[in-house]
Amino acid sequence: MYDEIRSGSNGTKTWNVDGMGKPAAIAACQSAADVSAAVAFCARHCHPHGVRTCVAGGRHSHQCMANGSFVIDLSGLKGITVNEEEGHVDVMGGSLQGDIDEATEAYGLATTAGHVASTGCGGLIVQGGHGYLERKFGMVIDNLLQVEMVVADGGIVVADEEQNTDLFWAIRGGGGNFGVVVRFRIRLHPVPGKIYAGQRIHAPLGAGSWFPDRATLVRAFSRVTAESEDDNATGLLVMPCGGPVIENLVYIGPMEDGEQYFAKHKNEVGYPLLDNMKGRSYHLDVQRFAPAGGGNFYMAGVLVPKMSDRLAEALGHCVTSANGPGRKTNCLVFVLPMGGAVSRKMPEDTAYPHRTSLLWVLIQGEWIGDPGTPEYEERRARVVAWCGMVKENITPFSIGHYGVLSEVDTHGNAGENVKDEKERTSAENAVNDGGAVGNRDTNAGFCAMTLGGKRNVYGPNLPRLRGIKKRYDPDNLFNVNDNILPE
Ligand SMILES: Cc1cc2nc3c(=O)[nH]c(=O)nc-3n(C[C@H](O)[C@H](O)[C@H](O)COP(=O)(O)OP(=O)(O)OC[C@H]3O[C@@H](n4cnc5c(N)ncnc54)[C@H](O)[C@@H]3O)c2cc1C
Structure with a gap:
């Protein structure tokens, strides 16, 4: 079963091999009744004895296959x-x-x-x-x-x-x-059958050349995004170590409108070297822009309310060659747009609180190698350090975190290393409680943060979430996650 899951022969490829620990048991669920039986088993026989319960869906996180845990696997529950x-x-x-x-x-x-x-x-x-x-x-x-x-x-x-x-x-x-x-x-x-979408590739040369540097590109992209209409879903990929900056342009509306819109704004971000814009299917092309891939990955990310000059510079600094993650790795930063309909909800309308964030900065690192080998560990350490460095540099500008990225864990050991609220330090919990990480741009409550436990995922919604947790999961059975204590 474990090997089937790892290889993907059971229908769900394990996208992130680094997230696979060695669980004690796996329940292959195919129905709600199977899940119910598995949960009841965990509550009765696992949780009281310290065996943690994991839930595996698409297996993209580091929290679905913890060492020594009981995994409720949902690969067979598709439809x-x-x-x-x-x-x-x-x-x-x-x-x-x-x-x-x-x-x-x-x-x-x-x-x-x-x-x-x-x-x-x-x-x-x-x-x-x-x-x-x-x-x-x-x-x-x-x-x-x-x-x-x-x-x-x-x-x-x-x-x-x-x-x-x-x-x-x-x-x-x-x-x-x-x-x-x-x-x-x-x-x-x-959604129209064809929408206008594609990539524009920039060479961030800077230093007096015709082509702007990374920080300038990031700033310009963020300004255009902040001012744009809701149909514009464009994101930016920033590669370190002399790599390109790529605008991933997507217009959710009639194709002709998208063509006009992107033509009008063409050189507001910079002067692209290459451009493959055309009409594409939203479902089958745009949603497949990212490679299906699979490999060894580590991810971190923060939510920011605006791209200030200082944040753009901090980001630009992180991706210079001198600060890169080194050989046999493939790292990048995605700057993804929020705002629009997302920000028309209030933080308390749903449990997701970060409605004022305008950008999601996602840091992704990949490395090659076979788990368990010294090369693997050495490359992994470099990638994790690089992701941590980028995150530390931009966190002071953030208002919070998106849950379930790699950073709550180390190397496939989620069951041992994911901290529940009690295990975190009081300073870490204060960050969760307060709902404000601090914003260096406004100098409000700046708090230096490192990779790991200090995460502001639930913001001001945490107290209400705790009450609901107490009602539905008073013993904290489901705790391999950005955990909320029942109180
Ligand atoms: C390559 C990549 C791209 C991503 N892109 C996006 C993106 O575009 N937008 C975005 O919002 N996020 C994105 N994320 C973050 C992603 O949402 C989280 O990693 C998420 O946990 C993945 O879900 P999964 O089912 O694949 O993960 P799993 O590792 O299988 O599960 C992670 C956790 O989710 C919970 N869970 C899973 N299934 C269920 C269920 N049926 N019921 C209740 N809880 C469940 C469990 O707590 C589990 O531990 C991305 C992550 C990666 C690695």
């Missing part, structure tokens, strides 16, 4: 049902983001889904769910109509705006703390 008349889609808990795109394409409908097709719907949605459509239609949770889930006592409950409303609020951003979702119901929206 998508489109209801065209009602304008919604039912998504089984183990489905992948790409499954939604494939099923909805024929109807000319779509809903916000992650940027990488192989990411699991389960982990992505309960954390909030960012994607190309968010500025226009909101995050995935803003389109969530209902969930069916297994809670800590093994019971199966339905939550929506009419029943179990507290749980429905909590599951929209509260992560895997409240149970295992076996079915999501999500609103659909019409």
Whole structure:
């Protein structure tokens, strides 16, 4: 079973090999009843003896296969049902983001889904769910109509705006703390058959040349994004060590409008060397821009309210050759746009609090090698250090964190290293409690942060989340996550 999961022969490829620990047992669930039985087993036989419960959806995180844990694996719980008349889609808990795109394409409908097709719907949605459509239609949770889930006592409950409303609020951003979702119901929206999208590649030479440097490109991109209409879903990829800066341009609207829009703004960010813009299918091309890939990955990320000059400079500094992660690694920083419909919700409308953030800065590192070899460990250490360095440099400008990236763990040992709230230091918890990491631009409550425990995922919503956790998971069975203590 473990080898099948690792190799992907059971239908869900393990995207991040580095996230695979050695669990004690795996329950291969194919139905809500299977999940219910597995959860009840964990509550009775594992949790009281210190064996942690993990939930594995798309297996993109470092928290789904902890060493020595009992894993509730959802690879066998896939399925998508489109209801065209009602304008919604039912998504089984183990489905992948790409499954939604494939099923909805024929109807000319779509809903916000992650940027990488192989990411699991389960982990992505309960954390909030960012994607190309968010500025226009909101995050995935803003389109969530209902969930069916297994809670800590093994019971199966339905939550929506009419029943179990507290749980429905909590599951929209509260992560895997409240149970295992076996079915999501999500609103659909019409999306044109072809939209205008592609990449523009910049050579960030700077130093008096015709081509601006990285910081200038990042600043210009952020200014254009902040002022742009909701249809513009463009992000920026910044490669370290002399690599290019790539605008990933996507316009969610009629193709001609997109063509005009990007032509009008063409040189506002810089002077691209290459441009492959054209009409493309949102579902089958744009949602597949990121390679399906698979390998050894480490990720960190912060949410920032604006790209100030100082932040752009800090970011530019991190990606110079002198500060690079070194050979046999492949690292980059994505600057992804938020705002639009995301910011038209209030922080307390759902459990996801970071509505005023305008950019999600995602730091991704990859390395080659076979786990367990000295080369692997050495490259991994360089990548983790690089991700940490970038994160430390930009965190002072941030207002918080998105949950479930690699940073709450080390090397496949989530069960040993993910701290629950009690295990964190009081300073770490204060960051979670206060909801404000501090913003160097405004000098408000600056707090230097390092990679690891200090994370502001829930902001001011933490007290309410704790109360709901107490009601649905009083013994903290689901604790391999950005954990919320039941209080
Ligand atoms: C390459 C990559 C790209 C990403 N892109 C995006 C993006 O575009 N937008 C975005 O919002 N995020 C993105 N993320 C972050 C992503 O949302 C999280 O890593 C998420 O946890 C992945 O979900 P998963 O099911 O694949 O992960 P898993 O590792 O399988 O699960 C992670 C955690 O999610 C919870 N979980 C999983 N399934 C369920 C379920 N059915 N019910 C309840 N809890 C569950 C559990 O707590 C579990 O420990 C990306 C991550 C990676 C690695």
